[in-house]
Amino acid sequence: MITITNLTKRFEDFEALSKLDMNIKKGSIYGLVGTNGAGKTTVIKHVTGVLRGDSGEVMIDGAPIYNNVSEKKRIGYVQDELYFLGNYSFKEMGRFYKNIYKTFNEDRFKEMVNNFDLDLDLKLSRFSKGMQKQAAFILTLCTMPDYLILDEPIDGLDPIIRKLVWKYIVKDVSEREMTVLVSSHNLREMEDICDSIGIISKGRMIIERDLDELKSDIHKVQAAFKDEDMEKEALKGLKVVHKERRGSVGLYIIRDKREKVEKAFKDKKPLVFDMLPLSLEEIFIYEMGGGEDEIEAILS
Amino acid sequence: MKLKLSYLSVSSPLILENLKRFWSLSVLSFLGYFVSGIIPLFLTYDVVEHSYQPGRYLITSMLSNNYFPYMALSLIVPVIGAVILYRFLHNTASVTMIHSLPLTRAQIFNSNFISGIVLIFIPLILTFLILLMMSKPVYDNMDLSVNLFSRALILAWFFKAVIINLFVYLVSIFSGIISGNTAMHMFLAFWFNFLLPSLYGISIAYFNKFLLGFDSRSQLGDVAMSLVPYLKAISSQEPYSLLLLTYYFVLMAVILVSSVILYHKRKLERSGDSLVFKASIVIISYLIAFYGMTATSFSFDVVGAGFQGFLKSNGAFYLGLFIGIFIFFFIGRMIVTKSTRVLNKSGFKQLLIYLVIALLFVASVDLDLTGFEKRVPQLKTIKQIELLGFASIENSSRYDEIFFVEGGNLGNYNQKTLFTEAKDLEKLVAIHKSMISEGRKSNLKGRDYRMSVYYEKNNGLPLKRAYTVSYEYLVNSKEFKDLYESKSYKDLYSFKNLLVKMPSSIAFYNEYLMDVTENQYSYSVIDNKDEIETLMEALEMDYQERTWQQHLDNKGIYGFIELSFDSNELKNLSKEDQYSYVIREKGFSVMSFPVRKTDAHTIKWMEDMGYGETMAIDPLDIEKITIYNRIDWEDGEATTITDKEEIKAFIDSIIREPEDYSNYKYGIITFKQSAPYSTKFYDYLLHSRPDIIDGASTFTVDREIFFDTGRS
Numbered sequence A: 001m002i003t004i005t006n007l008t009k010r011f012e013d014f015e016a017l018s019k020l021d022m023n024i025k026k027g028s029i030y031g032l033v034g035t036n037g038a039g040k041t042t043v044i045k046h047v048t049g050v051l052r053g054d055s056g057e058v059m060i061d062g063a064p065i066y067n068n069v070s071e072k073k074r075i076g077y078v079q080d081e082l083y084f085l086g087n088y089s090f091k092e093m094g095r096f097y098k099n100i101y102k103t104f105n106e107d108r109f110k111e112m113v114n115n116f117d118l119d120l121d122l123k124l125s126r127f128s129k130g131m132q133k134q135a136a137f138i139l140t141l142c143t144m145p146d147y148l149i150l151d152e153p154i155d156g157l158d159p160i161i162r163k164l165v166w167k168y169i170v171k172d173v174s175e176r177e178m179t180v181l182v183s184s185h186n187l188r189e190m191e192d193i194c195d196s197i198g199i200i201s202k203g204r205m206i207i208e209r210d211l212d213e214l215k216s217d218i219h220k221v222q223a224a225f226k227d228e229d230m231e232k233e234a235l236k237g238l239k240v241v242h243k244e245r246r247g248s249v250g251l252y253i254i255r256d257k258r259e260k261v262e263k264a265f266k267d268k269k270p271l272v273f274d275m276l277p278l279s280l281e282e283i284f285i286y287e288m289g290g291g292e293d294e295i296e297a298i299l300s
Numbered sequence B: 001m002k003l004k005l006s007y008l009s010v011s012s013p014l015i016l017e018n019l020k021r022f023w024s025l026s027v028l029s030f031l032g033y034f035v036s037g038i039i040p041l042f043l044t045y046d047v048v049e050h051s052y053q054p055g056r057y058l059i060t061s062m063l064s065n066n067y068f069p070y071m072a073l074s075l076i077v078p079v080i081g082a083v084i085l086y087r088f089l090h091n092t093a094s095v096t097m098i099h100s101l102p103l104t105r106a107q108i109f110n111s112n113f114i115s116g117i118v119l120i121f122i123p124l125i126l127t128f129l130i131l132l133m134m135s136k137p138v139y140d141n142m143d144l145s146v147n148l149f150s151r152a153l154i155l156a157w158f159f160k161a162v163i164i165n166l167f168v169y170l171v172s173i174f175s176g177i178i179s180g181n182t183a184m185h186m187f188l189a190f191w192f193n194f195l196l197p198s199l200y201g202i203s204i205a206y207f208n209k210f211l212l213g214f215d216s217r218s219q220l221g222d223v224a225m226s227l228v229p230y231l232k233a234i235s236s237q238e239p240y241s242l243l244l245l246t247y248y249f250v251l252m253a254v255i256l257v258s259s260v261i262l263y264h265k266r267k268l269e270r271s272g273d274s275l276v277f278k279a280s281i282v283i284i285s286y287l288i289a290f291y292g293m294t295a296t297s298f299s300f301d302v303v304g305a306g307f308q309g310f311l312k313s314n315g316a317f318y319l320g321l322f323i324g325i326f327i328f329f330f331i332g333r334m335i336v337t338k339s340t341r342v343l344n345k346s347g348f349k350q351l352l353i354y355l356v357i358a359l360l361f362v363a364s365v366d367l368d369l370t371g372f373e374k375r376v377p378q379l380k381t382i383k384q385i386e387l388l389g390f391a392s393i394e395n396s397s398r399y400d401e402i403f404f405v406e407g408g409n410l411g412n413y414n415q416k417t418l419f420t421e422a423k424d425l426e427k428l429v430a431i432h433k434s435m436i437s438e439g440r441k442s443n444l445k446g447r448d449y450r451m452s453v454y455y456e457k458n459n460g461l462p463l464k465r466a467y468t469v470s471y472e473y474l475v476n477s478k479e480f481k482d483l484y485e486s487k488s489y490k491d492l493y494s495f496k497n498l499l500v501k502m503p504s505s506i507a508f509y510n511e512y513l514m515d516v517t518e519n520q521y522s523y524s525v526i527d528n529k530d531e532i533e534t535l536m537e538a539l540e541m542d543y544q545e546r547t548w549q550q551h552l553d554n555k556g557i558y559g560f561i562e563l564s565f566d567s568n569e570l571k572n573l574s575k576e577d578q579y580s581y582v583i584r585e586k587g588f589s590v591m592s593f594p595v596r597k598t599d600a601h602t603i604k605w606m607e608d609m610g611y612g613e614t615m616a617i618d619p620l621d622i623e624k625i626t627i628y629n630r631i632d633w634e635d636g637e638a639t640t641i642t643d644k645e646e647i648k649a650f651i652d653s654i655i656r657e658p659e660d661y662s663n664y665k666y667g668i669i670t671f672k673q674s675a676p677y678s679t680k681f682y683d684y685l686l687h688s689r690p691d692i693i694d695g696a697s698t699f700t701v702d703r704e705i706f707f708d709t710g711r712s
Helices: A040-047 A090-100 A106-116 A129-141 A159-176 A187-191 A211-215 A228-235 A258-266 A280-287 A293-299 B002-008 B012-043 B054-063 B068-085 B092-100 B105-134 B151-178 B182-193 B195-210 B216-226 B229-235 B242-265 B278-304 B311-337 B345-366 B422-438 B471-475 B478-484 B487-492 B529-545 B548-552 B567-572 B575-588 B600-609 B644-652
Strands: A002-011 A014-024 A029-033 A055-060 A075-078 A147-151 A179-184 A196-201 A204-210 A218-224 A240-246 A249-255 A272-276 B382-388 B416-419 B448-457 B462-470 B505-509 B524-526 B557-564 B590-596 B622-631 B634-641 B663-671 B682-684 B704-706
Touching: A002 A040, A014 A040, A014 A196, A014 A204, A029 A040, A029 A159, A029 A187, A040 A055, A040 A147, A040 A179, A075 A129, A090 A106, A090 A129, A090 B012, A106 A129, A106 A159, A129 A159, A159 A179, A179 A187, A187 A196, A187 A280, A196 A211, A196 A280, A204 A211, A211 A280, A218 A258, A218 A280, A228 A258, A258 A272, B002 B105, B012 B054, B012 B068, B012 B105, B054 B151, B068 B105, B068 B151, B068 B182, B068 B229, B092 B105, B105 B151, B105 B242, B151 B182, B151 B229, B151 B242, B182 B195, B195 B216, B195 B278, B195 B345, B216 B229, B278 B311, B278 B345, B311 B345, B382 B422, B416 B422, B416 B487, B422 B448, B422 B462, B422 B478, B422 B487, B448 B471, B462 B471, B471 B548, B478 B548, B505 B529, B524 B529, B529 B600, B557 B600, B590 B600, B622 B644, B634 B644
Parallel strands: A029 A179, A029 A196, A075 A147, A147 A179
Antiparallel strands: A002 A014, A002 A055, A196 A204, A218 A249, A218 A272, A240 A249, B382 B416, B382 B448, B448 B462, B505 B524, B505 B557, B557 B590, B622 B634, B622 B663, B682 B704
16 A cells, blocks of 8 residues: 655745645555646655655555665556666666566566567667557566556557556456556546546645545436426435536436435426436546636646 | 665665676776787887886886876776766656666665776776786886886886776766766866865965965975875875875765765756755855856956056956956856856845855955964974075075085975074074065065075974065065074085085186187186185185175176085995985086175185186276167167276176166177187176166176177
8 A cells, every 4th residue: 555645845946746645555556647747757756766755754555665675676667758778678678677676577578578569689779669668568567566656658659559558457456456556647548447546736636536436326417397396306315516507407416326316306207307427527527616727627 | 783784785786787888988998008008018018128118118107107098097987987877867767767776775876886996997907917917127227226117016006096096986976966967977077076176276376366475385286286196196106195095085985975975865856957956056156156256366467467556456356356256156057057047036146145255265365364474483382494595595506405414305406494593593583574574575676586484383383484575675684684694504504514525626617708609608627636625715714704795796796616526525425425415416416606706715716826817807808898778678779888997887887687677788798809708709698787877777788699790
């Protein structure tokens, strides 16, 4: 489990992180979402033990991560801005990782290199940006990390490779209970893969939710009644998150059991009744009250 | 213990990786040593024992750390090593990647440090081993007991080279730790290796300019060059002293520990900036401003010296100082902040702070806030005093200490006068106080003299001062007169104290009469023992009776004496003195000095013995004297003197040096056909101040080649 408590980091006069809290459950995939400059990479560099916060704590399984070799051994990190030792071929870089990480899985390395169809003998500097990213994924996943930290991992990858990458990640999560922290500036990309989402803006954690919990028991209902009293009667006893009218039709976002919502509406014989699916963006917008600029920016 | 071990731990995979990545540095370095040193040595190896073989000079310069390619490698290789090994700190991607690996910062630092040591020292060790294998007896031409290519000398070279390389490497690592990018790392690595000596040199320049009595010559050479092992090795062939070694090791330990601490404190997010620590940003920008203001202020000072009034009296210096501060402070800020936007509130605030510091520094030196100028030790605290420059006023070798018993330091040809008796110390302190009262004469013309007073106090501490004093001051100084005419001083340079008691021959001549075709003076030489003894007695009596004013007299030179000493006399000397004499004899076996017209005993001896004509110019032999004005280094109108009385007055009032070199007169003498020198060309150096010449305050006759056109 990764726990960040009250983390603050200043770069000169600029406060990059401000009393940030974050909790990542073991074996989960956590999506850290925010606009460019929100502080995602800074958070990740703290989690990987690269940076030291001005105040607050960054713990992995209860141990501080900074300068802690035994914990850092368990972390695999694919950084946004890739770096390979100068003039090294993919094979040489693999050998370096093998020397550094005792857990390096050579069989998996061979298998992944084969599956991703990369040239082992080619210098990494000759790889395209996307190929370099694949190489970084392979090297990192072959260290068999307990914690995989991915900073903007999708950039530069084509859909097929993306799928292949996620396949390996999901496999490790399910088989080895690997914990994943993945950052993105696009919430839609995170929707299908993440268990939890944290939205960060201007160095502050805006909202942090478990997606299952977030998605369950929240409903978008379109309904029209004969009169307003019937509508009031139907909504009585329901947790209405958001309500708006579009002509005679009302749009309701309700957090409650599906059966209870259906029964409450149908009992009042609505002229129109429809339950619609909610996207992750809509959930966040309604959760935040629908007016948060940061959320709008992320979803736009 | 665990904490200590964690600070010493390394990552062997990282070291191996570094060695795999950067092995070419070692190879190139070794090739440098091999091609520039070993191969040329191989080529002359069979004949290297023979005198004047180039290989001998190669060996000597290599093993004394004066061989340019080796010294260049000692500077460049460690700098490059540090730059490539710590380059990962200067790029966001690499710093992130390396620090996300399961390694502590101590492991990363130590592993890179050790990698560099291996890469730098392997070529050095290989070169050392090859030289050891090549070593064989190659004896010094000058001293056959010295083997120039001994294993001991090779070991000494290696030891020095290790210290030099290690020092440069550590300084370069420190530079890398505080730098944010590779360009700044490289710049600081070279600069910081010479930072201490350069700052010391600059401080000396300020002290020298403002502090009356500051003795730069005695301190610059020794201390500045010793501050870093690299410069010390270039400046001196001697092994590092124990004290110096201790200083170097302490300094290296401080640099290493500082680097480790700063590396742990380094904010990795600042990679890419010029400098990563706030304090280093301030310090480096201040240092750049300090160098810049020094350059401009001293340049302006030189230019200002040609003006009058404000500019001449330090005005130009301060004008340059302010201009330098403004220009170079902001240039420095641009460099350290990697931005041209430096004319902002923060920049001006820092400028104000620097301005205050700079002015405090310069003003404290200019106003002598420490009381440096007035400091004179109390008599009871003084163990001994040396007065340098006093004996050399005469500008001859008469007072050269090497000719005298207990002459002192070999190789130190500064004439000095050392006193320990209370009554003499009192005289020396009075002289020192008198020179302080005389103050700084900023516009000395003509002759001036540098006098240094070196105290050694009872507590062992030295105090050194040096003053430039005018001829006029010296002539009128009661304190100098007291010292010169004292028995202590006269005893010091009495002929009774000569190392070799009697010269083997004595020559005398008039330096104004020179046979140009044969390029030599017209000498008279005596080697008769009785004549030598009686002449030596006469010379000694004149020396003992000579007054301070006679000693300083600028005119009235009768002629010159040369005493030649024979090394056969060595048998009467102690072994130590014999050795000293052999060394000295190579260049200093002849003592030469003037005979004054007031040296009555010597002149009488000359005339009695019939040598007077050799020394004197007879005015009756002179046909004419042509006199030229020389104003501001240009020759003016000529005047010709033919009247016998005027010629006699001219000859009698010859002076040796003009008092103002920008405004004086000189003459050329034409001899009559019947004169004894009639078939010769003559070169005359005549100086005079005859009353008959109007215009310039000083009259001199400069050395000119004269051709008597009256003859063919």
